Amino acid sequence: MSVPARVHVPGFPNTAAARAKLDESFDARFGHGFTPGKFDPETSMIAVVQERPDAQRLTLSSDFKGSQVDALAERVRQRGFDLVEVDLHEKNAVIAHLTPEARAIRARLASFLKVRPWEVEVCVELDPDNPRIVDLVQVLRSPETGTDAEKRLAVWRAAVLVIPGAHADWRIEEDLVSGRVVLERRDPLRLPQRVPLADLTIDFDPDLWDFIPHGQDTGARVVGQKLSVPHGLVAGETGAGKSYFLLAHAVGALSRGHDLIVVDPTKNAVDFTPLHPWCAAVAVTTLPEARAVIETVYAERVRRQKVLQAHGIGFWAKLPADVRAAEGIRPVTVIIDEAASLLEDSSANLSALDKDDPLRVEFEQDRVAKTIIRLYLGKLGREARNVGIHMVLGVQRPDTSFLPGEFRANIGQKVQLKVPGSAPMAPESLRMLFPGQFAPEASDLLGRLGDMPGSGVTMAEGGAGVAAFRVAYEDALRLPALLEARGVPRAQKWEIMQPESPTPATLADPFEGFSDDPFADFGDDPVPPRRGAESPPVPAEFSLDDLLDHPQPPPSDASAF
Numbered sequence: 001m002s003v004p005a006r007v008h009v010p011g012f013p014n015t016a017a018a019r020a021k022l023d024e025s026f027d028a029r030f031g032h033g034f035t036p037g038k039f040d041p042e043t044s045m046i047a048v049v050q051e052r053p054d055a056q057r058l059t060l061s062s063d064f065k066g067s068q069v070d071a072l073a074e075r076v077r078q079r080g081f082d083l084v085e086v087d088l089h090e091k092n093a094v095i096a097h098l099t100p101e102a103r104a105i106r107a108r109l110a111s112f113l114k115v116r117p118w119e120v121e122v123c124v125e126l127d128p129d130n131p132r133i134v135d136l137v138q139v140l141r142s143p144e145t146g147t148d149a150e151k152r153l154a155v156w157r158a159a160v161l162v163i164p165g166a167h168a169d170w171r172i173e174e175d176l177v178s179g180r181v182v183l184e185r186r187d188p189l190r191l192p193q194r195v196p197l198a199d200l201t202i203d204f205d206p207d208l209w210d211f212i213p214h215g216q217d218t219g220a221r222v223v224g225q226k227l228s229v230p231h232g233l234v235a236g237e238t239g240a241g242k243s244y245f246l247l248a249h250a251v252g253a254l255s256r257g258h259d260l261i262v263v264d265p266t267k268n269a270v271d272f273t274p275l276h277p278w279c280a281a282v283a284v285t286t287l288p289e290a291r292a293v294i295e296t297v298y299a300e301r302v303r304r305q306k307v308l309q310a311h312g313i314g315f316w317a318k319l320p321a322d323v324r325a326a327e328g329i330r331p332v333t334v335i336i337d338e339a340a341s342l343l344e345d346s347s348a349n350l351s352a353l354d355k356d357d358p359l360r361v362e363f364e365q366d367r368v369a370k371t372i373i374r375l376y377l378g379k380l381g382r383e384a385r386n387v388g389i390h391m392v393l394g395v396q397r398p399d400t401s402f403l404p405g406e407f408r409a410n411i412g413q414k415v416q417l418k419v420p421g422s423a424p425m426a427p428e429s430l431r432m433l434f435p436g437q438f439a440p441e442a443s444d445l446l447g448r449l450g451d452m453p454g455s456g457v458t459m460a461e462g463g464a465g466v467a468a469f470r471v472a473y474e475d476a477l478r479l480p481a482l483l484e485a486r487g488v489p490r491a492q493k494w495e496i497m498q499p500e501s502p503t504p505a506t507l508a509d510p511f512e513g514f515s516d517d518p519f520a521d522f523g524d525d526p527v528p529p530r531r532g533a534e535s536p537p538v539p540a541e542f543s544l545d546d547l548l549d550h551p552q553p554p555p556s557d558a559s560a561f
């Protein structure tokens with residue numbers, strides 16, 4: 001049967017596992033000795049490559065020993081063939097005509113792996129337009145390089161560099177079942193060396209409220225967050241550039257007319273200090289302070305919902321401009337850095353301490369603050385977009401399990417930043433951020449990012465896929481000048497509710513007697529706080545104790561809104 005040079009494989013995922021599977025079907029269709037080669041995603045065609053050209057099987061004498069294999073290889077070579085496989089147990093060997101490239105690469109890989117050439121089998125393809133460039137090397141057979149998948153990958157990452165012309169940006173993938181390793185040429189990712197934040201920042205324009213730019217991709221296209229899905233999440237360990245990402249987001253939001261709120265009691269939001277005059281509120285010292293700010297944000301959500309209801313309108317931007325101005329309704333961006341530490345429960349048990357011990361009092365207050373922040377975050381997750389409230393969370397690890405489900409479901413843009421010089425992240429650790437086939441893609445891109453801080457991958461809601469990008473940057477101390485130059489007004493400060501500080505004894509279980517959602521029975525929740533300098537002075541009264549003891553919202557102040 002004549003074997004085609006290429007076959008059409010629409011939708012082929014081009015993974016090592018898919019190759020191994022296709023190899024089986026090649027065996028069935030074309031007989032042994034053909035393997036899937038270079039895949040062209042544009043035409044969905046894959047090459048059919050002969051693994052062992054002119055292969056012949058030799059029978060070895062019954063007393064043939066391992067010590068004689070080198071001599072055998074030399075005799076085979078003198079006859080113009082290559083020894084490709086020796087089976088000392090079955091006493092046979094396979095010889096074939098390897099291409100010069102396959103012979104050379106096999107020899108280099110074998111030497112790197114410290115084995116003899118016939119213990120490694122490769123299939124090599126060259127660039128059809130430039131036969132001096134190696135396009136694809138498939139290692140069809142090789143000795144075991146370790147039991148740990150990450151370590152084996154590290155071995156192949158080093159091994160790939162012995163291939164002439166190869167570099168660290170080559171794609172490297174192993175199929176765990178067949179053991180086939182695919183080493184494929186890719187052009188290196190070329191991210192901009194630096195993206196000046198000033199280049200992405202516009203003159204103050206609230207009409208452009210629904211897109212916050214973050215940086216540029218490999219084609220210098222602007223990457224950012226569309227606010228059609230309200231919230232965002234950025235993951236990155238220390239040194240990855242997370243604080244500067246959040247600063248870029250803050251500046252983008254301010255120049256698009258958002259009120260800015262910063263919550264970061266873990267790191268005291270020092271990087272944000274220059275932005276304080278532009279912040280409507282900050283919570284940067286304690287968890288109860290963070291709780292009060294989040295409660296205030298939620299109460300603002302309730303107030304806005306009432307305004308919308310009163311006008312029979314479902315979305316804040318559709319309110320008449322005069323109503324928005326009178327009510328102080330602008331989009332709100334709430335930045336919460338180190339979000340996990342605000343939400344994750346602490347398992348410490350301080351019952352051995354006296355109940356008035358300051359340490360225990362603080363611990364109990366923190367615990368209650370976390371519980372309440374988690375509750376409000378869940379509610380804001382699903383109820384925030386129509387009133388214009390958007391949150392961006394910073395976390396160390398790409399793990400969202402600590403977030404309330406409603407919040408997770410409303411994260412539009414997800415970003416993973418890479419610490420310069422760090423080991424590549426395995427797809428498994430990225431699955432919570434990037435579902436399905438996007439996790440391997442994200443892992444792959446992260447592996448090719450190079451060593452510049454503020455580089456990462458992002459995936460926006462809507463299935464457009466993952467993209468590598470460089471975060472826009474400006475020295476934090478120069479941000480005030482940038483905002484001034486762009487005409488961004490300083491903030492009207494929000495009045496933050498101060499929940500009464502309950503005594504530790506009443507804090508033991510603040511939600512006892514409530515099933516899932518302790519606020520579900522209370523209709524429209526707390527009395528809204530006063531907002532901005534234009535608002536009439538109405539006392540903002542809302543505390544956890546009020547909710548628990550007097551389920552109805554106090555009606556007396558409602559008319560003021």
Ligand SMILES: Nc1ncnc2c1ncn2[C@@H]1O[C@H](COP(=O)(O)OP(=O)(O)OP(=O)(O)O)[C@@H](O)[C@H]1O
Pocket residue numbers: 194195236237238239240241242243244245453454455470471472473
């Ligand atoms: N986009 C960027 N472009 C250029 N340099 C950057 C960028 N982002 C961060 N850097 C540099 O990298 C350093 C670390 O960034 P950053 O402080 O944001 O890290 P981080 O991940 O927030 O760390 P930490 O968790 O300790 O705050 C900064 O001092 C800054 O100089």
